[in-house]
Amino acid sequence: xxxxxxxxxxxxxxxxxxAQELLGKLLVRRWRNATIIGRIVEVESYVGTDDxxxxxxxxxxxxxxxxxxxxxxxxxxxIYGMYHxxxxxxxxxxxxxxxxxxSLEPIARVPAMQKARHTNNLLNLTTGPGKLTQAFYIRxxxxxxxxxxxxxxxxxxxxxxxxxxDIQASTRIGVDYAGKSxxxxxxxxxxxxxxxxxxx
DNA sequence: ACGCTGATGAAG
DNA sequence: TTCATCAGCGTT
Numbered sequence: 001x002x003x004x005x006x007x008x009x010x011x012x013x014x015x016x017x018x019a020q021e022l023l024g025k026l027l028v029r030r031w032r033n034a035t036i037i038g039r040i041v042e043v044e045s046y047v048g049t050d051d052x053x054x055x056x057x058x059x060x061x062x063x064x065x066x067x068x069x070x071x072x073x074x075x076x077x078x079i080y081g082m083y084h085x086x087x088x089x090x091x092x093x094x095x096x097x098x099x100x101x102x103s104l105e106p107i108a109r110v111p112a113m114q115k116a117r118h119t120n121n122l123l124n125l126t127t128g129p130g131k132l133t134q135a136f137y138i139r140x141x142x143x144x145x146x147x148x149x150x151x152x153x154x155x156x157x158x159x160x161x162x163x164x165x166d167i168q169a170s171t172r173i174g175v176d177y178a179g180k181s182x183x184x185x186x187x188x189x190x191x192x193x194x195x196x197x198x199x200x
Numbered sequence: 201a202c203g204c205t206g207a208t209g210a211a212g
Numbered sequence: 213t214t215c216a217t218c219a220g221c222g223t224t
Contacts, residue, residue: 044219053219055208063208081205083220100219130220140207174219 001037001108003028003158008148010155011071015090015097019045020188022088022099022155024162026107029136030152034112036136038104038126039160042189042196044172046087047097053178056096066144067096074153076133076143083130086138088147088155102129102173102187105195112137128197166191173198 003026011018022040029036046054046067055077056064066075067089075087075098087098104126106113113125113135126132133139138153147154168191175182189196 046219055219058209061209077219078205078207080218080220081207083205085219087219102219128220172219177218 001158003156005148006072006155006157008070008072011088011090011147012092013090015045015047015099016186018088018090019043019099019186020167021162022101023167023188023190024160026156026158026160027101027104027132027136028154028156029138031112031137034109036112037108038132038136039107040101040103040155041105041193042101042103042187044100044102044188045097045186046100047186049096050181051178051184052181053172053175053184054096054181060096064096067098069093070146072146072148074142074145074147074150076138076140076145078140079130084133084139085129086133086136086142100129101132103127103189103195103197104132104135105193106135123194127195131197162190 022043025040027038049057056067070093071090073089086101089098091097114120116135117125126135169185170187172187
């Protein structure tokens with residue numbers, strides 16, 4: 001399987017554009033001599049301090065510092081005390097934004113994912129932000145990782161073409177607390193894919 | 201519908 | 213130093 005890593009310039013753009021273009025790309029994880037791969041089929045955008053659902057909406061804090069930094073870095077955080085979420089920082093330095101990777105289609109090293117998830121069901125391995133980090137052995141030690149240079153984690157393109165009419169949008173999951181921002185249609189997913197986490 | 205679980209940051 | 217809150221998941 002041939003593929004090429006995405007560089008800084010891909011992520012240093014408008015977040016909604018990056019989010020939509022991430023659909024169909026490959027998430028590659030090298031872990032203990034294994035190369036685990038999944039195709040991105042669902043993402044969410046979190047943009048700036050005006051977005052009440054964005055962690056950076058309360059300004060620069062130790063936790064959100066990464067979102068204000070250089071694009072192409074991983075922002076990994078623990079949620080609900082037990083799960084990790086993987087985001088990729090976007091836009092130019094100084095503007096806080098990121099794309100949450102919400103769901104993948106398993107592509108390579110499925111047994112490693114099955115071992116990590118304690119299930120063999122393909123549809124339950126990587127179909128959710130907390131599930132995919134578990135399946136890909138992504139934890140807080142990858143927080144701040146530069147995906148444009150990292151040997152352990154990056155995004156790649158293999159020539160897969162996403163048809164524009166296959167991209168669907170909806171409101172984001174789990175952000176009902178965010179008032180007006182909760183209504184923004186900033187979740188994108190591939191309409192044909194059975195590996196989307198949540199039908200809405 | 202609910203409990204699990206711990207980092208985070210705001211309040212005091 | 214407490215305390216409420218939470219970009220989720222699995223079981224009921």
